Amino acid sequence: xxxxxxxxxxxxxxxxxxxxxxxxxxxxxxxxxxxxxxxxxxxxxxxxxxxxxxxxxxxxxxxxxxxxxxxxxxxxxxxxxxxxxxxxxxxxxxxxxxxxxxxxxxxxxxxxxxxxxxxxxxxxxxxxxxxxxxxxxxxxxxxxxxxxxxxxxxxxxxxxxxxxxxxxxxxxxxxxxxxxxxxxxxxxxxxxxxxxxxxxxxxxxxxxxxxxxxxxxxxxxxxxxxxxxxxxxxxxxxxxxxxxxxxxxxxxxxxxxxxxxxxxxxxxxxxxxxxxxxxxxxxxxxxxxxxxxxxxxxxxxxxxxxxxxxxxxxxxxxxxxxxxxxxxxxxxxxxxxxxxxxxxxxxxxxxxxxxx
Amino acid sequence: xxxxxxxxxxxxxxxxxxxxxxxxxxxxxxxxxxxxxxxxxxxxxxxxxxxxxxxxxxxxxxxxxxxxxxxxxxxxxxxxxxxxxxxxxxxxxxxxxxxxxxxxxxxxxxxxxxxxxxxxxxxxxxxxxxxxxxxxxxxxxxxxxxxxxxxxxxxxxxxxxxxxxxxxxxxxxxxxxxxxxxxxxxxxxxxxxxxxxxxxxxxxxxxxxxxxxxxxxxxxxxxxxxxxxxxxxxxxxxxxxxxxxxxxxxxxxxxxxxxxxxxxxxxxxxxxxxxxxxxxxxxxxxxxxxxxxxxxxxxxxxxxxxxxxxxxxxxxxxxxxxxxxxxxxxxxxxxxxxxxxxxxxxxxxxxxxxxxxxxxxxxxxxxxxxxxxxxxxxxxxxxxxxxxxxxxxxxxxxxxxxxxxxxxxxxxxxxxxxxxxxxxxxxxxxxxxxxxxxxxxxxxx
Numbered sequence: 195x196x197x198x199x200x201x202x203x204x205x206x207x208x209x210x211x212x213x214x215x216x217x218x219x220x221x222x223x224x225x226x227x228x229x230x231x232x233x234x235x236x237x238x239x240x241x242x243x244x245x246x247x248x249x250x251x252x253x254x255x256x257x258x259x260x261x262x263x264x265x266x267x268x269x270x271x272x273x274x275x276x277x278x279x280x281x282x283x284x285x286x287x288x289x290x291x292x293x294x295x296x297x298x299x300x301x302x303x304x305x306x307x308x309x310x311x312x313x314x315x316x317x318x319x320x321x322x323x324x325x326x327x328x329x330x331x332x333x334x335x336x337x338x339x340x341x342x343x344x345x346x347x348x349x350x351x352x353x354x355x356x357x358x359x360x361x362x363x364x365x366x367x368x369x370x371x372x373x374x375x376x377x378x379x380x381x382x383x384x385x386x387x388x389x390x391x392x393x394x395x396x397x398x399x400x401x402x403x404x405x406x407x408x409x410x411x412x413x414x415x416x417x418x419x420x421x422x423x424x425x426x427x428x429x430x431x432x433x434x435x436x437x438x439x440x441x442x443x444x445x446x447x448x449x450x451x452x453x454x455x456x457x458x459x460x461x462x463x464x465x466x467x468x469x470x471x472x473x474x475x476x477x478x479x480x481x482x483x484x485x486x487x488x489x490x491x492x493x494x495x496x497x498x499x500x501x502x503x504x505x506x507x508x509x510x511x512x513x514x515x516x517x518x519x520x521x522x523x524x525x526x527x528x529x530x531x532x533x534x535x536x537x538x539x540x541x542x543x544x545x546x547x548x549x550x
Numbered sequence: 551x552x553x554x555x556x557x558x559x560x561x562x563x564x565x566x567x568x569x570x571x572x573x574x575x576x577x578x579x580x581x582x583x584x585x586x587x588x589x590x591x592x593x594x595x596x597x598x599x600x601x602x603x604x605x606x607x608x609x610x611x612x613x614x615x616x617x618x619x620x621x622x623x624x625x626x627x628x629x630x631x632x633x634x635x636x637x638x639x640x641x642x643x644x645x646x647x648x649x650x651x652x653x654x655x656x657x658x659x660x661x662x663x664x665x666x667x668x669x670x671x672x673x674x675x676x677x678x679x680x681x682x683x684x685x686x687x688x689x690x691x692x693x694x695x696x697x698x699x700x701x702x703x704x705x706x707x708x709x710x711x712x713x714x715x716x717x718x719x720x721x722x723x724x725x726x727x728x729x730x731x732x733x734x735x736x737x738x739x740x741x742x743x744x745x746x747x748x749x750x751x752x753x754x755x756x757x758x759x760x761x762x763x764x765x766x767x768x769x770x771x772x773x774x775x776x777x778x779x780x781x782x783x784x785x786x787x788x789x790x791x792x793x794x795x796x797x798x799x800x801x802x803x804x805x806x807x808x809x810x811x812x813x814x815x816x817x818x819x820x821x822x823x824x825x826x827x828x829x830x831x832x833x834x835x836x837x838x839x840x841x842x843x844x845x846x847x848x849x850x851x852x853x854x855x856x857x858x859x860x861x862x863x864x865x866x867x868x869x870x871x872x873x874x875x876x877x878x879x880x881x882x883x884x885x886x887x888x889x890x891x892x893x894x895x896x897x898x899x900x901x902x903x904x905x906x907x908x909x910x911x912x913x914x915x916x917x918x919x920x921x922x923x924x925x926x927x928x929x930x931x932x933x934x935x936x937x938x939x940x941x942x943x944x945x946x947x948x949x950x951x952x953x954x955x956x957x958x959x960x961x962x963x964x965x966x967x968x969x970x971x972x973x974x975x976x977x978x979x980x981x982x983x984x985x986x987x988x989x990x991x992x993x994x995x
Contacts, residue, residue, distance in 0.1 A: 200755040200756060203751070203755055204751050204752070204755050204756070207747060207748060207751040208748055208751070211744035211745070211747050211748050212744070214740065214744055215740065215741045215744045218737060218740045218741070219727065219730055219731060219734075219737055219741070222731045222734045222736070222737050223730055223731050223734075354601065372601075415959065416955060416958055416959040417955075
């Protein structure tokens with residue numbers, strides 16, 4: 195090839211590359227803008243006023259381009275009757291926002307709660323919303339809100355949001371994030387789990403500060419990773435996963451004494467039943483994560499009738515049934531029977547059952 | 551008068567521009583640098599958002615991502631050796647480099663089509679690293695074969711500066727795109743592919759393949775013999791061990807019989823063994839500077855910026871003052887970083903200076919070591935030798951992080967840092983001594 199031909203070929207490749215890039219960006223930008231109230235993902239809570247403690251963005255807030263104008267659809271406060279609050283993943287203006295639907299008929303139109311979250315939880319008047327504010331420096335934050343959807347506190351997070359729970363009494367909130375090496379030095383992930391006081395947003399403890407016992411002896415290693423906290427009904431104690439050298443343990447911890455002990459092995463993302471007597475967890479097998487129920491008094495495990503891989507910290511719908519995200523939907527399955535799982539709520543993620 | 555004078559000044563400026571860098575640096579080196587520049591924009595764009603994409607869009611667990619990442623570490627070492635040896639065997643540095651860049655480019659596009667299968671994503675991440683592993687050694691060999699031997703370190707400096715510039719621009723482009731099209735990961739993959747394509751085009755269309763002169767292999771001391779010098783007048787030539795014909799793993803390992811090369815492998819490995827992973831250095835810095843986690847990437851950006859700016863000056867200094875000296879000086883800078891981390895209650899401004907030292911350390915060591923090694927390696931086996939050196943250092947780094955973990959667990963973080971500082975001091979002294987005792991052999995290829 196002559197040098198002139200090479201230059202022409204190079205110019206062509208550059209031109210095509212630039213055209214394709216610009217064209218594709220333009221096309222996709224158009225698609226996003228075409229959605230009513232588009233700009234999905236950008237500025238998750240644009241209405242938050244940096245000064246003081248602002249109200250959460252709700253339907254109809256003035257001057258908020260990120261919130262839908264029709265005030266009728268949204269609740270000003272959360273419902274008084276039992277409801278499920280979740281991350282709405284139906285495509286549209288409310289994609290990624292929290293939404294609620296009453297438990298007595300989940301097929302009714304969902305009400306958007308405005309706040310945009312990657313993962314959320316709500317219990318006893320307090321909610322946590324984990325967000326990723328993507329920019330040149332992606333900032334991860336947790337918003338603590340109350341039942342009138344008022345922002346109580348904003349907590350900066352140290353990494354990519356993963357799991358969150360609020361204790362059934364509403365006093366404590368637990369947040370797990372993934373702390374990763376930056377792309378310049380690709381490394382493996384580790385997790386970071388903290389417990390906060392919901393009333394004032396102060397940090398109660400970081401799970402790394404706990405002293406752990408296993409078989410009555412102190413258990414320590416530098417590669418301890420904690421995640422997936424689930425609180426006991428009184429909010430004083432919790433269960434969580436502790437991973438070290440490739441093993442996952444179930445620990446039971448006491449928030450006041452900072453003591454924890456290993457109670458079971460091979461448990462990830464436990465979720466305690468409302469009565470506190472058993473928990474459902476996931477365990478990695480050959481075909482992905484399988485769900486099991488663990489009876490805390492006997493230590494016996496029962497596999498749940500869900501054959502697919504579930505990577506979620508499940509939520510209890512009632513004392514017999516659990517909810518979990520799979521694909522783009524929330525599924526339900528009974529912990530007792532052999533019944534096949536069914537879709538509980540389509541286009542939804544990160545559910546929390548609230549019985550006011 | 552005046553216009554003529556200013557015209558003269560303009561001429562001088564032009565003359566300076568021409569002589570300063572561009573005339574010293576071979577066209578091939580600049581073009582390879584540009585290839586890396588575009589490819590790094592492309593790969594860092596994706597690397598920056600890949601964790602986000604995997605966790606939010608594919609909703610996979612980061613632990614799965616960790617498994618993928620761990621898997622590639624082993625693959626990368628094997629691929630690097632394979633790439634070096636194959637490229638020497640065919641004397642096709644450009645071809646193997648091109649295959650490496652090509653594989654990575656295709657992976658970008660394939661990410662669009664994977665859907666939510668995490669096996670597919672894992673396969674693509676691994677393929678991308680295979681591409682990177684394959685191309686590194688032949689590319690460095692081609693760089694070395696393109697540069698004049700007196701300008702080797704400068705050539706590597708130019709390449710690393712362009713490479714780092716690309717790595718800094720990549721994440722910015724990615725976040726710019728995410729700002730334009732929120733959640734549009736597909737946009738990033740498409741644009742990343744386009745950058746990769748331009749980089750590949752620069753390589754294929756403009757970079758010349760430079761293999762070893764076939765005659766050189768037979769008579770490495772040809773020039774001296776022809777000049778009429780007896781073997782006694784060319785004492786270093788006798789130190790040149792026989793090179794096994796053909797490129798294979800055996801011939802690559804046989805390169806260790808070149809005293810200067812094995813001295814470099816040993817020094818490089820010992821120094822790597824005493825170096826902390828930069829992840830830990832940044833973590834310590836972040837803790838001591840009390841920076842918010844959101845600013846964590848800023849540490850990388852500043853370090854990369856310093857690295858980029860210093861790479862060429864460090865290369866030129868290495869070519870003029872001695873590559874071994876600059877290489878050791880780089881580790882002295884790293885030692886300075888450790889000491890700053892160890893001194894309690896340093897003012898933040900002083901601590902921030904450690905980022906400058908860290909950037910300087912990269913500039914003075916990374917390209918310079920490749921230049922040092924290239925100068926000792928016979929041209930026909932240059933890629934194999936560079937791959938071998940990189941693999942040895944990779945293994946040493948792995949051992950270093952395990953060692954660090956062990957010391958940390960048993961004694962504590964500060965003690966581990968102190969132990970590594972002492973270790974680095976000893977390693978630098980040993981390496982300086984070894985590099986001085988085993989000097990560069992002057993032979994003609």
